[in-house]
Amino acid sequence: MIQRINDFKGAMRHTGSTWQFKPTDKVNVITVNGYQPTAKNLRTGTYPFHRQMSAITTKNPSTDIIKLIKEAQTGPAFRRVAKQYQLLPLNH
Secondary structure, eight states, X not given: OHHHHHHOTTOOOOOOTTOOXXXXXXXXXXXXXXXXXXXXXXXXXSSOOOOOOOOOOSSSOOHHHHHHHHHHHHSHHHHHHHHHHTOOOXXX
């Protein structure tokens, strides 16, 4: 994705907060009315841009698949990443 952003001159240059990029990449943090995209500003609504992560399955997922999805959304590994990158739970 970073390469596509670098290659596309007119790109908004949006990327997820957990993606790593080099200083030479053409990715910039966009401030809105002086507000940075921090967890606090997202939570209070002072920074308006965000996206929701989702999991999509076909047909009726098994109990095991539902358990895996819930673990990915709320488990210890997610909580570590969420803390590091200031991710918010869906119902913040």
